[in-house]
Structures are given as structure tokens and as C-alpha cells.
Amino acid sequence: SYVLTQPPSVSVAPGQTARITCGGNNIGTKSVHWYQQKPGQAPVLVVYDDGDRPSGIPERFSGSNSGNTATLTISRVEAGDEADYYCQVWDSSSYHYVFGTGTKVTVL
Amino acid sequence: EVQLVESGGGLVQPGGSLRLSCAASRFTFSSYEMNWVRQAPGKGLEWVSFISSSGSTIYQADSVEDRFIISRDNAKNSLYLQMNSLRAEDTAVYYCARDSDRFPLFDSWGQGTLVTVSS
Numbered sequence: 001s002y003v004l005t006q007p008p009s010v011s012v013a014p015g016q017t018a019r020i021t022c023g024g025n026n027i028g029t030k031s032v033h034w035y036q037q038k039p040g041q042a043p044v045l046v047v048y049d050d051g052d053r054p055s056g057i058p059e060r061f062s063g064s065n066s067g068n069t070a071t072l073t074i075s076r077v078e079a080g081d082e083a084d085y086y087c088q089v090w091d092s093s094s095y096h097y098v099f100g101t102g103t104k105v106t107v108l
Numbered sequence: 109e110v111q112l113v114e115s116g117g118g119l120v121q122p123g124g125s126l127r128l129s130c131a132a133s134r135f136t137f138s139s140y141e142m143n144w145v146r147q148a149p150g151k152g153l154e155w156v157s158f159i160s161s162s163g164s165t166i167y168q169a170d171s172v173e174d175r176f177i178i179s180r181d182n183a184k185n186s187l188y189l190q191m192n193s194l195r196a197e198d199t200a201v202y203y204c205a206r207d208s209d210r211f212p213l214f215d216s217w218g219q220g221t222l223v224t225v226s227s
Contacts, residue, residue, distance in 0.1 A: 001170070033213040035153070042203055042217035043153065049211055086153050090212035095167045097143070097155035097212065 002091040004100035011106045018074040020103045022087030025068060030089045032070040034063060038083045046085075047072060074105070082107045110135050110216040112204045117221030124194050124225075130187040130204030130218060138182035141207035143214060144189050146200035146223075154200075157189065158207070172198075194225045 005023040012018040022032060032050050035043035045054050050070065051063040060075045074081055087100035116128040128144070144156040157178040158167040166178055177190040187204055201222050205214035 031211055033211065035214075037153075042219055043214070044217075045213065045215055048208070048213055054215070084152075088153075088213060096169065097158070097214075099153040099155060102152040 001094055001096065002089070002098050004087055004089065004098055006085075006087060006100040006103045008101070009104045009106065011108055012074075012077045013108045014077055014079060016077055018077050018081070018105055020072040020074075020085050020087075020105065022070040022072070022100045023068055024070075024089065027068055027070050027089065028066045030065075032063065032065050033088045034061075034072045035086045035088065036081075036083045037086065043086065077105075077107055079107050081105060110206060112206065112216060112218035114202065114204050114218045114221040117202065117223045119224045119226065120194055121227050122195060122225055125190070125192045126194065126223060128189040128191065128202055128204075128221060128223070132185045132187065132204075132206075135206075135216075137185040140209065142180060142187045143205045143207055144176075144178060144187075145203045145205050145214065145217075146198075147203070147220075148197070148200040151200075156202070159187070191223070194223075196225050199223060199225045 034047040036046045037043040046057050046061045047063040050065040062073045064071050085103050091098050111133045113131045120126050143158045159178045163180050175193045179188045201220040203220045204218040206216040208215040
């Protein structure tokens with residue numbers, strides 16, 4: 001089955017840039033989506049189709065995808081961005097949705 | 109705004125059964141594909157099951173194959189998950205999630221219902 005690997009944690013100072021990677025075999029050929037989940041809350045979609053943003057998501061959230069790595073970038077990080085982030089793809093070979101292992105972003 | 113409200117969670121013994129429900133409102137439920145996604149305590153997200161808008165197509169995670177059954181009633185705007193032969197590792201918050209009409213992703217989520225499998 002298809003596997004998506006994320007770093008367990010990323011720490012960043014306020015105002016700096018956080019980059020969260022999502023590794024998968026030829027992930028660049030897939031459409032990658034990203035979710036933010038704060039403690040005790042349901043996940044929220046923050047980036048879809050590699051780099052597009054749903055309505056209401058700040059421009060500080062952006063994404064890219066190439067080769068074996070997709071990346072979620074959070075610019076000008078704020079305290080409110082502290083959360084768990086998950087990447088997700090559709091695996092057409094198994095008809096399964098696949099989530100990454102998740103990354104906890106800590107704002108210092 | 110889309111509303112999804114799960115119910116039916118609780119404590120169940122290993123080997124037991126439970127049926128979860130998800131009441132949908134503020135969108136045309138019959139036009140959307142739907143999913144169940146779960147999250148074990150302190151763990152990551154795990155997709156469980158998908159059902160097409162008509163109910164004719166179903167996909168399931170390997171971990172729940174042959175034990176869980178997803179279904180829907182479009183007349184009642186409701187999604188269901190029948191969970192049988194429950195195991196301790198099925199303990200999780202179960203979310204009802206709407207599938208986007210453009211991409212295979214989850215664009216709206218309920219708040220979840222907790223299922224605890226323990227003796």
C-alpha cells in the first residue's frame with residue numbers, strides 16, 4: 001500500500017517560515033492535500049491539489065509537490081498556527097485514501 | 109455552512125457491535141460522496157470507508173474489511189457505519205467527512221464520536 005512519511009515535529013519562531021514535508025514514491029504525480037488539526041478539534045483543509053487554498057485560508061499557507069516530496073509552507077508563522085498537519089492523497093491503485101503520519105508544528 | 113453531526117459512539121466489549129450515524133444538513137446530501145475517518149487516541153488520521161452518492165460503490169480500508177459496513181439513506185440525509193467484531197485497536201474518534209466534488213479529499217468534517225472497545 002502507498003505510504004506517506006512526514007517528520008514528527010517542526011519547531012519555528014513566530015514570524016518565521018515553517019516547511020512540512022510529505023514523502024511518497026513519485027508523489028509528484030499525485031494531487032496532494034493538507035489538513036490542519038488543533039487539539040480537540042476536527043481537521044480543516046488548508047491546501048488542496050498541491051498548492052491551492054480553500055476560501056478563508058490565509059495566503060500564508062502554500063504548497064508544492066515534485067518528485068518524491070510534497071511540501072506545505074507556512075509563512076510568517078503565528079501562534080495560532082500551532083497544530084498537527086497531515087498530508088493526504090488518493091491511491092488509485094488500491095482505491096484507498098492515504099494520510100501522512102502527521103507533523104506537530106510548535107511555535108516557539 | 110455544511111453541518112455533519114455524528115452519534116452512536118460509546119463503550120463496547122471486544123467482539124461486540126456498534127452502529128454510528130452521521131446526520132447531514134445545509135447541503136444536498138444525495139449529491140456527495142461520503143467517508144468515515146478515524147483517529148485513535150494520540151495517533152494520526154486513518155481513512156476507514158467511502159461510499160458513493162448513490163451508495164452503489166464502496167471502498168474500505170484493509171483494517172476494517174469484512175467487519176465494518178458503510179451505508180447511507182439519502183431520504184434521511186444520513187450516513188452510517190455498522191461496526192462488527194470490534195477490537196481494542198478500533199478504539200478511536202470516528203469522523204464523518206464529506207468528499208469534495210472536485211478532488212478525492214475531505215472538505216467538511218463532523219466533530220466526531222468516540223468509540224471505546226474495552227472489557
